[in-house]
Amino acid sequence: MNVELISVGTEILLGNIVNTNAAYLSEKCALLGLSLYYETAVGDNEKRLEETLKTALSRSDVVILSGGLGPTQDDLTKETAARVMGKKLVEDKHSRERIEEYFKNSSMKKITENNWKQAMVPEGCIVVDNQNGTAPGIIMEENGKTVILLPGPPNELKPMFEHDIFPYLNKKRPEVIYSVMVKLCGVGESAVETQIKDLIDKQTNPTIATYAKTGEVHLRVTASAPDEKEAKRLIRPMVKELKNRFGNAIYTMDEQVTLEQAVIQMLRGRELTLTTAESITGGMLAARLTNVPGASEVFRQGFVTYCNRAKRKLLDVKKTTLKDYGAVSEKTAKEMAKNGAFITGSDVCISLTGIAGPGTEEDKPVGLVYMACSYHGKVTVREFHFKGERAKIRESAVVKALTMLRECILAED
Amino acid sequence: MNVELISVGTEILLGNIVNTNAAYLSEKCALLGLSLYYETAVGDNEKRLEETLKTALSRSDVVILSGGLGPTQDDLTKETAARVMGKKLVEDKHSRERIEEYFKNSSMKKITENNWKQAMVPEGCIVVDNQNGTAPGIIMEENGKTVILLPGPPNELKPMFEHDIFPYLNKKRPEVIYSVMVKLCGVGESAVETQIKDLIDKQTNPTIATYAKTGEVHLRVTASAPDEKEAKRLIRPMVKELKNRFGNAIYTMDEQVTLEQAVIQMLRGRELTLTTAESITGGMLAARLTNVPGASEVFRQGFVTYCNRAKRKLLDVKKTTLKDYGAVSEKTAKEMAKNGAFITGSDVCISLTGIAGPGTEEDKPVGLVYMACSYHGKVTVREFHFKGERAKIRESAVVKALTMLRECILAED
Numbered sequence: 001m002n003v004e005l006i007s008v009g010t011e012i013l014l015g016n017i018v019n020t021n022a023a024y025l026s027e028k029c030a031l032l033g034l035s036l037y038y039e040t041a042v043g044d045n046e047k048r049l050e051e052t053l054k055t056a057l058s059r060s061d062v063v064i065l066s067g068g069l070g071p072t073q074d075d076l077t078k079e080t081a082a083r084v085m086g087k088k089l090v091e092d093k094h095s096r097e098r099i100e101e102y103f104k105n106s107s108m109k110k111i112t113e114n115n116w117k118q119a120m121v122p123e124g125c126i127v128v129d130n131q132n133g134t135a136p137g138i139i140m141e142e143n144g145k146t147v148i149l150l151p152g153p154p155n156e157l158k159p160m161f162e163h164d165i166f167p168y169l170n171k172k173r174p175e176v177i178y179s180v181m182v183k184l185c186g187v188g189e190s191a192v193e194t195q196i197k198d199l200i201d202k203q204t205n206p207t208i209a210t211y212a213k214t215g216e217v218h219l220r221v222t223a224s225a226p227d228e229k230e231a232k233r234l235i236r237p238m239v240k241e242l243k244n245r246f247g248n249a250i251y252t253m254d255e256q257v258t259l260e261q262a263v264i265q266m267l268r269g270r271e272l273t274l275t276t277a278e279s280i281t282g283g284m285l286a287a288r289l290t291n292v293p294g295a296s297e298v299f300r301q302g303f304v305t306y307c308n309r310a311k312r313k314l315l316d317v318k319k320t321t322l323k324d325y326g327a328v329s330e331k332t333a334k335e336m337a338k339n340g341a342f343i344t345g346s347d348v349c350i351s352l353t354g355i356a357g358p359g360t361e362e363d364k365p366v367g368l369v370y371m372a373c374s375y376h377g378k379v380t381v382r383e384f385h386f387k388g389e390r391a392k393i394r395e396s397a398v399v400k401a402l403t404m405l406r407e408c409i410l411a412e413d
Numbered sequence: 414m415n416v417e418l419i420s421v422g423t424e425i426l427l428g429n430i431v432n433t434n435a436a437y438l439s440e441k442c443a444l445l446g447l448s449l450y451y452e453t454a455v456g457d458n459e460k461r462l463e464e465t466l467k468t469a470l471s472r473s474d475v476v477i478l479s480g481g482l483g484p485t486q487d488d489l490t491k492e493t494a495a496r497v498m499g500k501k502l503v504e505d506k507h508s509r510e511r512i513e514e515y516f517k518n519s520s521m522k523k524i525t526e527n528n529w530k531q532a533m534v535p536e537g538c539i540v541v542d543n544q545n546g547t548a549p550g551i552i553m554e555e556n557g558k559t560v561i562l563l564p565g566p567p568n569e570l571k572p573m574f575e576h577d578i579f580p581y582l583n584k585k586r587p588e589v590i591y592s593v594m595v596k597l598c599g600v601g602e603s604a605v606e607t608q609i610k611d612l613i614d615k616q617t618n619p620t621i622a623t624y625a626k627t628g629e630v631h632l633r634v635t636a637s638a639p640d641e642k643e644a645k646r647l648i649r650p651m652v653k654e655l656k657n658r659f660g661n662a663i664y665t666m667d668e669q670v671t672l673e674q675a676v677i678q679m680l681r682g683r684e685l686t687l688t689t690a691e692s693i694t695g696g697m698l699a700a701r702l703t704n705v706p707g708a709s710e711v712f713r714q715g716f717v718t719y720c721n722r723a724k725r726k727l728l729d730v731k732k733t734t735l736k737d738y739g740a741v742s743e744k745t746a747k748e749m750a751k752n753g754a755f756i757t758g759s760d761v762c763i764s765l766t767g768i769a770g771p772g773t774e775e776d777k778p779v780g781l782v783y784m785a786c787s788y789h790g791k792v793t794v795r796e797f798h799f800k801g802e803r804a805k806i807r808e809s810a811v812v813k814a815l816t817m818l819r820e821c822i823l824a825e826d
Contacts, residue, residue: 013449015440016624020431022454027428036426037461039454041435048450155802211429276696276717282703283689283696286717290695293771293803301723304689304699304715306708310757314714344723358706389568390706 001173003034004060006052008068008077009152010043021066021150021157028161030209032169032177033224034062044074053084057145062169067152069135071114078122078138081147085140087122095119095127095136102134128164132156139168146172178231179222181255182242183262185215185403192217195245199238206238214392215399216259248410259402260288266409267298272347274405276302277315277340279327280354280369284398301344305336315339326362328353330370330381337372338379349374350405352397356390369397373408380408414586416447417473419465421481421490422565423456434479434563434570441574443622445582445590446637447475457487466497470558475582480565482548484527491535491551494560498553500535508532508540508549515547541577545569552581559585591644592635594668595655596675598628598816605630608658612651619651627805628812629672661823672815673701679822680711685760687818689715690728690753692740693767693782697811714757718749728752739775741766743783743794750785751792761822762787763814769803782810786821793821 005025011017022039029036038060042052049068056063068077082089096119103111118135121127128137133156138149148165150157170176184192189212193200196219200208206223221238225231243250251262267274276286276299286302289295303314308327311317316339317332325331336351354369355361365385372381382404386396418438424430435452442449451473455465462481469476481490495502509532516524531548534540541550546569551562561578563570583589597605602625606613609632613621619636634651638644656663664675680687689699689712699715702708716727721740724730729752730745738744749764767782768774778798785794795817799809 012436013439013452014443014622015436015438018431018433018436023425023428023431025428026426030427037456037458038465039426041452043450045450052451209427278696281700282708282712283691283699283715283717284703286696287694287700290697290717290719290807291804293769295695296719299695300720301727302696302717302719304696304703304717306703306715307713310714313757344726356706391704394703 001034001062002060003029003036003062003064003169004056005029005036005039006049006056006063006065007039007041007152008044008049008065009041010045010074012041012067013043021152021154024154024158025064025066025161028166029169031179031220031222032166033173033222034169044068044076046076046080049077049080050084053081053147057084057147061144062146062148062172064148064150064165066150066157069118069149069151071112071117071134073114078120078149081138081140081149082122085122085142085145085147087124087140087142089120090123091116091119092121092127092136093119095121095129098129098136099134126168128160130156131159131163137164139165173224175224175226176228176231177222177224178228178235179220180235180239180253182219182221182239182246182250183252183257183259184217184219184246184249185251185259185399186407187217187246187249189217192219192246196242199241206235208238214395215403248407251406258291259399261292263402263405264289264292264295264298266406267348270409272298272409273345274299275340275344275346275349277336277349277351278302278304279306279311279336279352280356281352281394281397281401282306284394285350285352285401288398288402300346303340311336316343326364328355328362328364328368328370330372330383333370333372334379334381337374337381338377341374341377347376348405348409350401352401354384354386354393354397356393358390367393369393369400371397371401371404373404375408375412378412380404380411414447414475415473416442416449416475416477416582417469418442418449418452419462419469419476419478420452420454421457421462421478422454423458423487425454425480426456434565434567437567437571438477438479438574441579442582444592444633444635445579446586446635447582457481457489459489459493462490462493463497466494466560470497470560474557475559475561475585477561477563477578479563479570482531482562482564484525484530484547486527491533491562494551494553494562495535498535498555498558498560500537500553500555502533503536504529504532505534505540505549506532508534508542511542511549512547539581541573543569544572544576550577552578586637588637588639589641589644590635590637591641591648592633593648593652593666595632595634595652595659595663596665596670596672597630597632597659597662598664598672598812599820600630600659600662602630605632605659609655612654619648621651627808628816661820664819671704672812674705676815676818677702677705677708677711679819680761683822685711685822686758687712688753688757688759688762690749690762690764691715691717692719692724692749692765693769694765694807694810694814695719697807698763698765698814701811701815713759716753724749729756739777741768741775741777741781741783743785743796746783746785747792747794750787750794751790754787754790760789761818763818765810765814767797767799767806767810769806771803780806782806782813784810784814784817786817788821788825791825793817793824 126139223234341349357366539552624631636647754762770779
């Protein structure tokens with residue numbers, strides 16, 4: 001089954017927004033095993049949209065359009081798509097009620113006459129409720145072709161796709177798709193690929209797809225089967241094999257869980273408290289940990305000691321250490337972690353000190369980073385050399401710090 | 414003049430990467446006053462790429478393709494585009510030397526036979542040097558149509574576009590384009606739009622375009638004229654008018670300068686040192702400040718006091734303050750800022766305490782944030798109510814803190 005994406009919105013063509021919807025929908029279509037050969041972006045222009053949709057329908061079975069479902073005159077995706085599919089627009093009573101309800105619960109916004117436009121739908125279509133906005137999603141089927149209309153805002157599009165469109169498309173396939181995301185940290189992409197080369201070479205069902213992120217590798221294992229139970233059964237031995245090969249490098253098998261979440265969960269499960277002592281990353285590690293709702297249970301405080309004086313005053317790093325070894329040294333990292341834990345009475349403290357560039361100090365190379373982890377008084381220290389520009393080096397260091405935290409805790413289990 | 418974008422790469426269709434190149438190129442084309450009606454993404458597939466390019470050439474004057482210029486067999490953009498344009502590939506001696514040079518300077522990578530493929534170019538084309546990689550950019554002109562090939566990696570594409578393609582396209586226009594980016598903080602998008610409605614209503618040359626970012630509004634003033642000098646002359650009165658209307662809310666007129674950079678520059682110019690005391694943002698403000706190379710001159714340290722005990726122990730917030738007013742209160746914010754400045758001996762300290770959600774504490778609403786700024790002992794405090802989800806609230810708070818820092822410093826000038 002071929003699928004094709006059309007993103008509608010002049011704001012895309014003007015470069016006002018980055019089209020993250022396309023990337024999201026592409027990944028989901030790949031996961032569903034659908035062939036996606038073309039993605040197009042067009043403006044809110046009837047003639048060009050019509051032409052683009054007709055071309056798409058001539059070569060694909062399913063066309064997903066996003067954007068242009070708003071209440072204003074500019075928004076004409078629904079009207080245009082209905083005309084191309086030969087459907088009249090009729091009012092959908094349920095959507096009208098839902099829109100009414102939506103405005104009742106929103107103290108910020110007031111309903112206007114043009115909002116009722118959003119309750120008009122192509123006759124005979126499947127109406128998909130929007131949990132986070134007014135515009136309903138639409139599925140039209142005609143002559144073996146399917147046209148799906150989704151709202152443009154990502155916070156409306158994504159839940160709608162997840163909840164309704166994904167299962168709809170999954171059912172259209174001869175078989176159902178089921179997948180598990182295995183997330184690894186602390187192993188490089190090429191090392192992972194080497195370690196699973198035999199599995200990839202002989203893969204048929206399930207398949208494995210590799211996604212490299214900064215400091216992480218995600219493996220998506222996908223099986224196709226007549227029913228979900230059978231698909232799950234097919235996946236099981238492959239997941240088990242990956243567990244055997246990668247062990248503790250796997251930090252989660254839940255697609256929604258991030259590395260920082262996994263670390264917070266790990267600390268919470270062991271009733272450990274954490275402190276950060278950051279120099280090179282200047283608060284990025286703390287910021288990332290506190291992305292996680294409820295992080296405060298385990299992460300209570302952090303230090304950003306960007307200058308030498310702060311390292312001395314806030315973290316009691318010895319003057320002689322800084323003088324003899326420099327701020328970017330194993331010894332400084334150690335003292336930062338050890339004293340950070342002691343001062344705050346935390347079970348664990350992780351420290352980072354390094355050179356992010358573009359300039360360098362102490363005659364040390366850009367990208368050199370020392371990290372230390374103090375866990376109940378036992379201090380581990382490591383040296384890293386990161387590549388890339390300032391932002392990349394700092395981001396890599398944060399991911400590596402989260403990885404090192406996991407490893408130090410696991411080592412003591 | 415019509416322009417059209419084609420992004421080439423199976424990784425786009427699989428959703429492995431977000432197509433930020435398209436957003437970048439779209440914005441630049443808009444800035445050049447070019448009409449951009451279609452953007453397409455296709456995979457590394459000869460037949461489909463050829464078909465897409467032919468369609469694009471049938472309706473647009475300039476077609477910009479990005480991606481698929483690598484050394485592997487998969488990369489076939491250049492070969493396909495040359496065939497469509499009726500050009501043979503010939504070796505470009507200069508590119509061959511440049512590639513040789515590139516590998517000499519790279520200790521990481523080794524040259525392989527297929528790298529020479531990248532020195533092959535369509536005969537009679539303009540070859541554009543790549544400062545950050547091996548694949549040269551290509552400009553082909555034939556029968557009034559122009560095809561431009563750019564490398565896919567953003568760190569190669571963007572500098573090449575900025576340095577060579579932008580001036581090339583600018584010269585193709587009957588007139589040159591010149592623009593100034595006026596960046597504002599502390600004023601909402603709708604307030605800005607109301608204040609410049611008269612300017613927008615009567616705009617012809619120069620024009621004003623509004624870009625809303627979190628907590629910021631950017632205004633691009635663009636003039637078109639026979640030469641750059643004349644375009645600059647046309648822009649001047651409009652920029653002056655914006656300065657009159659927005660005054661200190663304008664934090665820079667340099668496109669490259671970010672808000673955090675402007676704040677760091679401001680502090681550096683006044684020889685002031687800064688400390689952060691963060692609760693709700695958990696290090697995000699410090700992280701953002703230390704994005705700026707050389708931030709250490711003014712930003713020396715920061716505290717992340719996520720729990721009450723840390724606020725007491727690290728920032729000397731009074732037990733009675735926390736008990737009587739709560740952690741999220743004007744009084745706590747004030748003490749955090751005042752004590753943060755005192756403890757570290759900094760000229761300025763900014764504090765943030767609030768509720769990011771999803772849960773709430775102390776019976777206070779999600780989105781409530783107090784910020785205080787201590788400047789040479791004088792403490793200003795403000796209350797904010799931010800909308801949105803956890804991540805959005807935290808990001809809004811960081812931008813507002815940077816804005817408040819500017820305002821407090823300017824107030825004392």
